[in-house]
Amino acid sequence: MLFVSLVRNELKKTWRSRWIVFAVMGGVFLLIAGGLYTYYVISQGRWSPPPAVAWQTTLRADIANYQQQLGFIEQAKQQGNGGPSSGPFSIDSAITQVKQRIADDQYLLDNNIAPLQSYSITVAALFAMGGIVMFLIIRIFGWLASEEIAGERSDRTLAILLSRPMGRTQLLLAKAVASFLISLAVVGVTFLIVYAVFAFVEGSVGPVTSQVGLAVDAAKPLGASNLVVMPIPVFVLMCLGATMLGVLCVQGMSFLVSAVFGRWAAIGITLAVLFGAPLVSTVVAVIIIGISQDPNKAHFLNYLFVNVLAPVSSISAVFGNGPGGSAGIGLGEFEKELVTLAAWTVAFFAGAWLLFRRKQEAG
Amino acid sequence: MTAPIVEVDRLSKRYGRVRALNEISFSVAEGEVFGFLGPNGAGKTTTIRLLLGLQHPGGGTARIGGHDCWTDHVAAAKLFGATLEQPALYGFLSGRDNLRLFARTLGPVDEGQITKLLDLVGMTERANDKVKRYSMGMRQRLALAQAMLGKPRLLILDEPTNGLDPNGIHGLRILLRKLAEEGMTIFFSSHLLAEVEELCDRVVVLHRGEVKAAGPLSELMNVKGFQYRIDVSDVDEAMKIVRSLDGLTVEPGTIKDSILVSSDKDMARAINHALVSAGIGVDQLVHTHRGLEDVYIELTGVAPGSPLSSAPAPPPPPATPVGAAKP
Numbered sequence: 001m002l003f004v005s006l007v008r009n010e011l012k013k014t015w016r017s018r019w020i021v022f023a024v025m026g027g028v029f030l031l032i033a034g035g036l037y038t039y040y041v042i043s044q045g046r047w048s049p050p051p052a053v054a055w056q057t058t059l060r061a062d063i064a065n066y067q068q069q070l071g072f073i074e075q076a077k078q079q080g081n082g083g084p085s086s087g088p089f090s091i092d093s094a095i096t097q098v099k100q101r102i103a104d105d106q107y108l109l110d111n112n113i114a115p116l117q118s119y120s121i122t123v124a125a126l127f128a129m130g131g132i133v134m135f136l137i138i139r140i141f142g143w144l145a146s147e148e149i150a151g152e153r154s155d156r157t158l159a160i161l162l163s164r165p166m167g168r169t170q171l172l173l174a175k176a177v178a179s180f181l182i183s184l185a186v187v188g189v190t191f192l193i194v195y196a197v198f199a200f201v202e203g204s205v206g207p208v209t210s211q212v213g214l215a216v217d218a219a220k221p222l223g224a225s226n227l228v229v230m231p232i233p234v235f236v237l238m239c240l241g242a243t244m245l246g247v248l249c250v251q252g253m254s255f256l257v258s259a260v261f262g263r264w265a266a267i268g269i270t271l272a273v274l275f276g277a278p279l280v281s282t283v284v285a286v287i288i289i290g291i292s293q294d295p296n297k298a299h300f301l302n303y304l305f306v307n308v309l310a311p312v313s314s315i316s317a318v319f320g321n322g323p324g325g326s327a328g329i330g331l332g333e334f335e336k337e338l339v340t341l342a343a344w345t346v347a348f349f350a351g352a353w354l355l356f357r358r359k360q361e362a363g
Numbered sequence: 364m365t366a367p368i369v370e371v372d373r374l375s376k377r378y379g380r381v382r383a384l385n386e387i388s389f390s391v392a393e394g395e396v397f398g399f400l401g402p403n404g405a406g407k408t409t410t411i412r413l414l415l416g417l418q419h420p421g422g423g424t425a426r427i428g429g430h431d432c433w434t435d436h437v438a439a440a441k442l443f444g445a446t447l448e449q450p451a452l453y454g455f456l457s458g459r460d461n462l463r464l465f466a467r468t469l470g471p472v473d474e475g476q477i478t479k480l481l482d483l484v485g486m487t488e489r490a491n492d493k494v495k496r497y498s499m500g501m502r503q504r505l506a507l508a509q510a511m512l513g514k515p516r517l518l519i520l521d522e523p524t525n526g527l528d529p530n531g532i533h534g535l536r537i538l539l540r541k542l543a544e545e546g547m548t549i550f551f552s553s554h555l556l557a558e559v560e561e562l563c564d565r566v567v568v569l570h571r572g573e574v575k576a577a578g579p580l581s582e583l584m585n586v587k588g589f590q591y592r593i594d595v596s597d598v599d600e601a602m603k604i605v606r607s608l609d610g611l612t613v614e615p616g617t618i619k620d621s622i623l624v625s626s627d628k629d630m631a632r633a634i635n636h637a638l639v640s641a642g643i644g645v646d647q648l649v650h651t652h653r654g655l656e657d658v659y660i661e662l663t664g665v666a667p668g669s670p671l672s673s674a675p676a677p678p679p680p681p682a683t684p685v686g687a688a689k690p
Contacts (some may be wrong), residue, residue, distance in 0.1 A: 005467040012464065017455045160509070163415035164468040165440035280581040361417040 002166065003174060010148065010178030025137070025186070031195050032133075035182050036197060052204035055118035059105050065101045069303045073098065104215075104222040111274060113213040113229055119206035124195035125239040127133060130309050133190060135303060138308055141183045141247050142270040145254035148175045149356070150266030153258075168357045175347070176251065183247045187240065208232050220328040228331050242334070245341050246308035250274065252348030253306065259355035303340045311337040368393045368442070368517050368548050369414065369617040373423035376409050376572075383409040385572045386423060391550060393516070396543045398563030399552040399582070400655075402663050405569040407552050408448065411521050414550075415445055427517065432518075443517040444510035448525065450502035452613065454495030458486055460504050461494060462512065469513040478506040499526030507535070511542075518542065519550045524558060536561060560655040568662050575662040583658055590651045591634065592616055596644030604641050605634060623651075 015022075046104055077091050085270060108115055117123050149172075152158035161171060199205040213222075213229045220226050230238075253273060258266040285298035292298075301308060314333040365392035376384040384406045393399040401407050411417045413425045416436035425432040430439035452461050462477045481490045484504040494502065503526050510518055518539075524532050532555075539549055539562055553559055559566060560580065567577040576583055577621045595601040598615060601622055605613040611634070623632060629646060638645050 002468070002470065005470075009464050009467050012460075015455065016460075017453070057452070059570070091554055108637075147583040155449060156449055156451060159412075159415070159417055159447060160445070160465070161468065163440060163443075163445050164465070165437045166468060167437055289483075360419070 006174035007178050030156045049200050049203040055114050063105045069186040099345040107222045118197040120202045124198045124238045128194035129239045129243040142254045143249045145179050145251040146258050149258035151263045172356050179251045206213045215330040216332045242311035249308050249345040252345050255352035256348045258353045279314035365393045370426040375422035376419050387568045387574045389577050394546050396549045396563045398559035398566035401569035406572040445517040445519040446506040446510045448522045450506035452494045457491045459490040466512050467508050484508045500531045517548045521552045556655045570663040591624045592649045592651050594621045594646040601643050
């Protein structure tokens, strides 16, 4: 009962002190949606959504595009304008990749399996969870989590809370649960907004009970042994779960830093890590790939640094933001990224707990 | 003396190479109003942090109601409410919401008690205003109400008069007296010696992390004997005569044509006789009361609130034996 009261306290404090942040986020969503709609109206010359297109039609159009692309590349090869003749960036490698895409799309068509990009809801799940919006929102969660401990320490209210009859573990857990609930609400709302935008653009809300297929390893040809078919709700929940794991990871990191520092140091360090780690990893990856001429050589970096968007990104090459690029995209990579992120998350929370429970508070 | 609610036994604390507390011991009986004194850097705040369970001791123990303040914090914390030197409140919430929030850490919120406490500290009218709009004195009063949530047996107050105007200090004094009469134990740390002198039954004087004196206020203030102010016709001559008597110290008084004489035993008649016999006119001989401030300066070598109080103090005299600290 006390624990529920503590969580309620934390929710109330966050809402009453930071409601302006949520209001700004809502305003930004409205502006983006409004801007997109205005662009749509001007570019398409219509107010209503376009007619919906079946995924099979889109897939056939994709195949036609790839075949045209293949023709250009083969023509370039015959004319000797195709760059290096061997290695991952060679013209032969490009031809192989395009041929595989055509074969993959044809396999899905033949077996009546919709790819991930088929429905508004699955695209929204990928974009909302792995896109730029979540990139920014997740950093806001890092800041808010810093306020919960380091901010209270700077305001001296943490000392009064710690002098109250409750354990430090209980207080830390209450703060973690409250942070999680708030971020869950924001992620849920973000997803619904992005879904609404995509439903409009696609001209259809699409089915929510159908099935989609995704490769276990996108570097290999699709087939019965390299394809997982799952219901749309499971796929959406999987994306949502992976995103929330990323959020938890950020909150764990923030708590760890907050267990030691005051408000501004905690916010500064958390944001520096969140922005700096991908930057450093990308620079290192570029150097490694530049020397080795093999994108796979830098892929190990994905498991070393804290890339909170990695799991969702790993199942959609479009939004791949790991230093290893699109290498190994697929459900297999998703699982590895998930385990990596879970390990980071557990380590951050364990570190935060160990430090917080023995921290000498000034009061 | 009733059973102690606060027991501090050989409590030590270091911050790196700085020794903040050196095996201090004292106890506070249930129902007592206890004064905790010392210049800046004496270790008062460190002791309070240890009692509140904010820090763990380097050695020794601090117990409240028999519960160790660090290892059994939850049980100990059920017995006390506390205010910090700077009132710790949420500025973005109203006074009432602050109390609700802190009350929730103790169990179900008792709205009746919150209303009563707001009334008790004179904050009813501003209860629904945000705390960030409060003056320092109002924050102090609200912090006091926060400390009294759940009717604790012990109230630990760190400089509760900070920011209060004379009316506020007077109100606080009356409130604390009332609480003490109701049986609440009050641990009162303050620089305002007049308040401590007015309110407290016993005091501990801390200096450089060590207990310099501990005991009932009445005993502490008479520990060094007697002091007289004598209005005389000739100050220089009177000082010469008094100096010739055994066991007396003398200095010019702060009032014109007066001297101050100190002695271990009552020598009023002998002094008067010596002066009159020598032809010195004695207008009056007053047995002056030693104030807490005199004792404090004598023990710590630092005047309370003086600019020197934060500077390294001169070596203080040895600990006073009266009401010696608990072994």
